[in-house]
Amino acid sequence: MAIRQWIRMGNGLIWLPAIAVGVLLAGCTSTQKSSVGVVDRNHSGANSAVQRQPVTSGQYRVQRGDTLYSIAFRFGWDWKALAARNGIPAPYVIRPGQIIRFDGQPGQTRPTAVATAPVVTNPRTGSSVSSRPPAPPQQPPVRPQSQPQKTVATAPVSAPNTSIPRSAAGWVWPANGPLIGxxxxxxxxxxxxxxxxxxxxxxxxxxxxxxxxxxxxLRGYGELVIIKHSDTYVSAYGHNRRLLVREGQQVKVGQTIAEMGSTGTDRVKLHFEIRRQGKPVDPLQYLPRR
Incomplete structure (x- = not known):
């Protein structure tokens, strides 16, 4: 004889076979456990470590400690393209509260107004000269002026270590140890x-x-160093225990720039990236063979 149970439906009771009761309860349970992931794009852009694909829409408000390089690294842009897109001239100073826009594709430029300098006549020679002062030399992007400089231990600048194996392009391994990722x-x-x-x-x-x-x-990278090698390449060194260099410092190949640590991760390791025009590339294609 089939087993039946009373089930309340609305304001009444009905008889159902036991197997039907089990299916009904299982359906209710699965409905309660299912969920849909929601991404807060307005919040995650400022706090996530780095976007995995270049951001091509929206905007970002500059926070204390940001540089043009760190913003470009975070959102997958080449720093030159991001500066051009937002009309930021050399020496690429950005300030807290400034809006950085990502609309369009990396490499596109935003038209900017160019002021023309008045032309005056030199009374001695009669020749025309521009009154515009000479352009300052280009410098790397700097921290917002309101951001106090972070105190870091600095390592003495040493001569390049010629004993470290180099690739044909001149790259060396940033640390000794087994490759785990x-x-x-x-x-x-x-x-x-x-x-x-x-x-x-x-x-x-x-x-x-x-x-x-x-x-x-940059969340997820811990104590991080980014080095600009040329207008094309930058490299990044994450999860350090202590930084031994500061922004604007020139470094030589093989120079110690940090101490390995576990900041922002669950074990002691170095996370190393090379980016070509803002896009991540496989470092093993650039480092010497082991």
Whole structure:
């Protein structure tokens, strides 16, 4: 004989077979457990470590500690393209509260008004000269002026270590240790490599360049150093215990720039990235073979 149970439906009671009761309850349970992920784009843009794909819409309000390089790194843009898109001239100063826009594709430029300097006549020679003062030399982007400089320990500048193996392009490994994470071109996976090591182990500059970011403002990277090697390439060194360089400092290949640590992650390791015109590339294609 089939087992039946009373089930309340609305204001009344009905008889249902036991198996039907089980199916009904299971359906209710699964409905309660299911959920739809919601992304707060307005909030995540300012606090997430880095966008996996270039952002081509929306805007970002500059926070204390930001530089043009760190914003470009975070949102997948080349720093030159981002400066051009927002009409930011050299020396690329940005300030807290300033709006950085990402509409369009990286590489597109936003038209900017160019003021023309008045032309005056030199009374001695009769020749025409411009009254515009000479343009200042180009400098790397700097922190917003209201941001106090972060105190970091600085390592003495040493001569390049010629004993470190280099690739044909002049790159060296940024740390000794086993490779525990490889680059992936998939949009949601690793955009660099991970090298295991000991706490406090030296982290080396992979090539000559200028430090354009040193801080912990990009969530997920911990204490981070970004080095500009040319108008094309930058490299990034994350999860350090201590930074030994500051923004604007020139570094040589093989120079110690930080101490390996576990800030922003669950183990001691170095996360290392190389970006070509703002796009992550596989560091193993640039580093010497082991």
């Amino acid at each position: 490889r680059f992936s071109s998939n949009g949601s996976l690793n955009k660099g490599i991970d090298i295991a090591g000991e706490l406090g182990q030296p982290v080396l500059a992979a090539s000559d360049g200028s430090v354009v970011y040193a801080g912990s403002g």
